Amino acid sequence: MEKSLVYAQSGGPTSVINASALGVIDEAKKCGYKVYASLFGIDGLLSGQISDVDNEDEIQLRRLLVTPASAFGSCRRKLPPFATDRADYDKILEVFKKLNVKVFVYNGGNDSMNTCDKMAEFFVNCGYECKVIGVPKTIDNDLIGTDHCPGYGSAAKYIATTCREISLDTAVYARGRVTIVEIMGRDAGWLTAASALAGKETGPDLIYLPEKPFSITAFAQKCREIFDKKKSCLVAVSEGIRDENGNYVGATEQKDAFNNTQLGGVAAYLASYITAKIGVKTRAIELSLPQRCAAHLSSKTDVTEAYECGKNAVKAADEGKTGYMVSIKRLSSSPYAVEYALTPLSSVSGGTTSVPDDFISPSGDYVTEKFIEYASPLICGETQLEYENGVPLYARLKNTPIKL
Amino acid sequence: MEKSLVYAQSGGPTSVINASALGVIDEAKKCGYKVYASLFGIDGLLSGQISDVDNEDEIQLRRLLVTPASAFGSCRRKLPPFATDRADYDKILEVFKKLNVKVFVYNGGNDSMNTCDKMAEFFVNCGYECKVIGVPKTIDNDLIGTDHCPGYGSAAKYIATTCREISLDTAVYARGRVTIVEIMGRDAGWLTAASALAGKETGPDLIYLPEKPFSITAFAQKCREIFDKKKSCLVAVSEGIRDENGNYVGATEQKDAFNNTQLGGVAAYLASYITAKIGVKTRAIELSLPQRCAAHLSSKTDVTEAYECGKNAVKAADEGKTGYMVSIKRLSSSPYAVEYALTPLSSVSGGTTSVPDDFISPSGDYVTEKFIEYASPLICGETQLEYENGVPLYARLKNTPIKL
Numbered sequence: 053m054e055k056s057l058v059y060a061q062s063g064g065p066t067s068v069i070n071a072s073a074l075g076v077i078d079e080a081k082k083c084g085y086k087v088y089a090s091l092f093g094i095d096g097l098l099s100g101q102i103s104d105v106d107n108e109d110e111i112q113l114r115r116l117l118v119t120p121a122s123a124f125g126s127c128r129r130k131l132p133p134f135a136t137d138r139a140d141y142d143k144i145l146e147v148f149k150k151l152n153v154k155v156f157v158y159n160g161g162n163d164s165m166n167t168c169d170k171m172a173e174f175f176v177n178c179g180y181e182c183k184v185i186g187v188p189k190t191i192d193n194d195l196i197g198t199d200h201c202p203g204y205g206s207a208a209k210y211i212a213t214t215c216r217e218i219s220l221d222t223a224v225y226a227r228g229r230v231t232i233v234e235i236m237g238r239d240a241g242w243l244t245a246a247s248a249l250a251g252k253e254t255g256p257d258l259i260y261l262p263e264k265p266f267s268i269t270a271f272a273q274k275c276r277e278i279f280d281k282k283k284s285c286l287v288a289v290s291e292g293i294r295d296e297n298g299n300y301v302g303a304t305e306q307k308d309a310f311n312n313t314q315l316g317g318v319a320a321y322l323a324s325y326i327t328a329k330i331g332v333k334t335r336a337i338e339l340s341l342p343q344r345c346a347a348h349l350s351s352k353t354d355v356t357e358a359y360e361c362g363k364n365a366v367k368a369a370d371e372g373k374t375g376y377m378v379s380i381k382r383l384s385s386s387p388y389a390v391e392y393a394l395t396p397l398s399s400v401s402g403g404t405t406s407v408p409d410d411f412i413s414p415s416g417d418y419v420t421e422k423f424i425e426y427a428s429p430l431i432c433g434e435t436q437l438e439y440e441n442g443v444p445l446y447a448r449l450k451n452t453p454i455k456l
Numbered sequence: 457m458e459k460s461l462v463y464a465q466s467g468g469p470t471s472v473i474n475a476s477a478l479g480v481i482d483e484a485k486k487c488g489y490k491v492y493a494s495l496f497g498i499d500g501l502l503s504g505q506i507s508d509v510d511n512e513d514e515i516q517l518r519r520l521l522v523t524p525a526s527a528f529g530s531c532r533r534k535l536p537p538f539a540t541d542r543a544d545y546d547k548i549l550e551v552f553k554k555l556n557v558k559v560f561v562y563n564g565g566n567d568s569m570n571t572c573d574k575m576a577e578f579f580v581n582c583g584y585e586c587k588v589i590g591v592p593k594t595i596d597n598d599l600i601g602t603d604h605c606p607g608y609g610s611a612a613k614y615i616a617t618t619c620r621e622i623s624l625d626t627a628v629y630a631r632g633r634v635t636i637v638e639i640m641g642r643d644a645g646w647l648t649a650a651s652a653l654a655g656k657e658t659g660p661d662l663i664y665l666p667e668k669p670f671s672i673t674a675f676a677q678k679c680r681e682i683f684d685k686k687k688s689c690l691v692a693v694s695e696g697i698r699d700e701n702g703n704y705v706g707a708t709e710q711k712d713a714f715n716n717t718q719l720g721g722v723a724a725y726l727a728s729y730i731t732a733k734i735g736v737k738t739r740a741i742e743l744s745l746p747q748r749c750a751a752h753l754s755s756k757t758d759v760t761e762a763y764e765c766g767k768n769a770v771k772a773a774d775e776g777k778t779g780y781m782v783s784i785k786r787l788s789s790s791p792y793a794v795e796y797a798l799t800p801l802s803s804v805s806g807g808t809t810s811v812p813d814d815f816i817s818p819s820g821d822y823v824t825e826k827f828i829e830y831a832s833p834l835i836c837g838e839t840q841l842e843y844e845n846g847v848p849l850y851a852r853l854k855n856t857p858i859k860l
Contacts, residue, residue: 226496
């Protein structure tokens with residue numbers, strides 16, 4: 053029976069996770085594997101929803117390179133330790149034996165790498181010959197063990213471009229507003245920091261990351277100074293900024309009209325504060341989901357690296373490696389050059405990385421040149437999309453489950 | 457003394473108003489006019505802030521074609537009738553005489569066309585030989601007297617693309633959410649209707665425009681049906697939907713933490729309602745400012761038409777016409793063809809256009825094929841942008857006021 057590979061996607065979508073999928077599929081076929089996809093992450097392995105990638109149209113598969121979101125579905129399931137609860141593992145083992153699965157590639161973030169690690173260990177433990185490799189994915193860029201993470205560059209490019217456009221838009225009146233843009237990243241400020249890539253003159257005047265305690269009075273003072281000078285002020289804030297006591301800024305839980313607890317956005321909270329304290333017009337903007345799915349503006353560097361991470365995962369497994377995550381090692385920032393390496397999964401799943409101190413300005417309200425040097429190459433290059441009737445064409449897969 | 461032309465921009469920015477500016481500048485130079493810009497709309501004429509376009513770098517001027525927002529600044533000032541208050545008009549007349557201004561081109565929406573109309577009438581009335589022509593601009597597409605309005609196509613392309621990307625993003629989990637996207641357009645549903653250009657399978661399931669009364673109970677029922685079938689549901693709503701009594705949906709004025717009156721967004725209101733009534737996860741997304749400034753995704757058709765409207769304004773004035781707005785006349789939808797015409801300003805400034813009945817599905821929760829035929833050509837084509845370090849390069853003008 054033909055040797056086969058199972059690929060699955062997990063966690064929140066990104067603009068380039070499907071580029072990694074294509075890298076896996078291309079390399080797997082090259083190495084002689086039959087390729088299956090587990091639909092909705094490992095849920096598909098447990099519920100028997102597994103598709104045969106050969107059933108997809110080639111033209112749709114090629115489009116995966118530029119298609120956002122998780123084309124094979126996703127999940128947020130975590131596996132228990134197999135020492136205490138083997139049921140899920142045994143189910144997966146049964147499926148893998150039936151399909152002669154020799155490689156499992158899981159594409160996701162922190163939690164997914166933890167699942168990956170457990171599965172790798174389980175297969176070694178039970179003596180079933182299946183190599184397990186993780187492919188990193190997160191727009192948050194907070195995965196340990198890699199210089200940066202596929203998904204981040206495209207989100208950063210979208211944020212930088214959008215902040216530049218908003219900066220132009222908000223500067224048109226003789227007397228403008230204080231505009232506050234709320235950016236994803238509850239614990240790490242990588243995405244918010246990327247707003248600085250719009251440039252000091254055509255981007256945010258102030259940038260606040262969750263890594264530094266936020267003083268609302270100092271913030272208002274800065275806004276006032278900038279507004280007095282420029283007659284407008286653009287602020288980028290992470291959704292996760294916290295005050296000196298570690299409390300989320302604006303996290304006053306209010307009941308809305310339907311008695312649901314409403315966690316108001318931090319941008320709306322700060323805008324209201326500025327209106328009350330400075331008496332200028334304000335506007336709050338949440339960049340929201342497009343940060344992780346605006347593939348029409350993906351970074352070509354990010355797409356290429358995501359694809360290569362997928363390829364390298366299969367290569368590593370085919371060479372007999374197991375229990376690793378593919379990682380990106382930066383060789384140089386200028387000219388930008390990387391190589392792909394392997395990081396033990398056990399070292400990845402334990403924590404997250406924050407924006408380091410020397411990437412944040414001492415005043416805590418902007419980033420340093422060192423951050424710009426780090427992040428700038430990651431957003432470079434544009435992808436070529438096909439458009440149909442003015443809208444980008446993205447892959448649509450059949451994802452028909454096979455009979456097991 | 458050389459004959460000259462004054463150009464000014466007014467009202468809310470769009471992605472293509474600067475393309476119109478370039479059309480005006482190019483044609484004016486061709487016709488032998490010296491070109492001035494009044495900074496911050498007609499405010500510049502009254503405060504003496506007028507720039508000499510010859511002082512701008514040619515490379516920056518060329519970039520106006522793809523640059524969002526109002527590169528010469530904007531205002532929201534309305535002129536009083538000159539019969540009752542001539543002060544502003546006399547000030548403008550003085551400046552125009554000093555600079556030998558023979559043509560005034562004003563680029564804006566409804567209110568700006570009203571100002572334009574008054575100025576045209578004033579110059580005729582006082583016997584000063586200056587031709588006044590309006591160039592239409594609004595993302596809302598609600599200007600009378602033109603098939604559609606420059607600015608709409610690019611906003612529509614952004615909305616359609618973003619809705620397709622959000623649709624992919626929200627469909628990745630086995631059990632998803634009801635996602636509600638709030639789109640600009642308080643009185644007219646043109647922008648919200650454009651979400652349908654994402655396609656029925658890869659766009660919103662439900663679309664609600666302000667032209668039809670909104671029933672929240674019928675809405676919840678539809679959401680439930682769709683969610684039960686698809687395990688996710690994407691809804692596009694206009695910010696201006698009203699209930700059967702004509703009240704804005706969700707317009708409960710609440711005081712926020714700083715005692716400011718908070719007009720909560722309709723998407724957040726509906727999301728909360730759905731959570732309470734159906735008990736599924738929801739997400740509210742406001743597309744906000746990028747709708748009018750995301751020039752990285754402008755429609756080439758829109759850019760071209762905006763440029764041509766600018767050119768045609770100068771042509772008309774140079775031929776001795778005054779008191780008109782350039783308008784777009786559609787000759788055919790398939791193949792798409794237009795010609796440029798002139799509409800008397802007096803007929804433009806009196807009202808706005810709504811989405812007609814036969815563009816809205818009888819159930820009131822989607823659009824018809826007729827709307828798709830109308831809107832689809834307007835979003836076609838992509839512009840070529842220059843990128844620097846991964847971010848689009850946009851025009852930056854000096855806008856140095858001349859000495860008067």
